[in-house]
Amino acid sequence: xxxxxxxxxxxxxxxxxxxxxxxxxxxxxxxxxxxxxxxxxxxxxxxxxxxxxxxxxxxxxxxxxxxxxxxxxxxxxxxxxxxxxxxxxxxxxxxxxxxxxxxxxxxxxxxxxxxxxx
Numbered sequence: 451x452x453x454x455x456x457x458x459x460x461x462x463x464x465x466x467x468x469x470x471x472x473x474x475x476x477x478x479x480x481x482x483x484x485x486x487x488x489x490x491x492x493x494x495x496x497x498x499x500x501x502x503x504x505x506x507x508x509x510x511x512x513x514x515x516x517x518x519x520x521x522x523x524x525x526x527x528x529x530x531x532x533x534x535x536x537x538x539x540x541x542x543x544x545x546x547x548x549x550x551x552x553x554x555x556x557x558x559x560x561x562x563x564x565x566x567x568x
Contacts, residue, residue: 459559463548469513476506477544480537483507483519489531507531514540 464473482492493503511517518537522529533541552559 459563461548461552461555461559463544463551465544465547467513470509472510472513472540472544476510477541479503479506480510480518480533480541483531484533484538484541487530487532489519489521492531510537510540 462474464471478496479492479498482495483489486492486495489503489507490500492498493500496503507519507521511519514536516536517534518540519531520534521531
């Protein structure tokens, strides 16, 4: 699959907090868990190994005062995972910060685009 250049410049946001980083990868994973209903399915949907997905969830759960993801173990009936209220609030806050940063940076991003070959 070839990657095409974006039609507009996009801002990628990473937030460095005292306990660790929160960026697009972790937020995309949380959104996939909400959509898919499990950590393993979310990892597969994002092309990520289960171990990588689990490690990211574990890091987030340890970083926050309240866990972002509640997981139930697998087995014959299968497990699953859901976002907690803290997880949903984290995603909402991140996406709002992202939108605000994109709006604030829009004039400069447009200027950068005018100087590219796109």
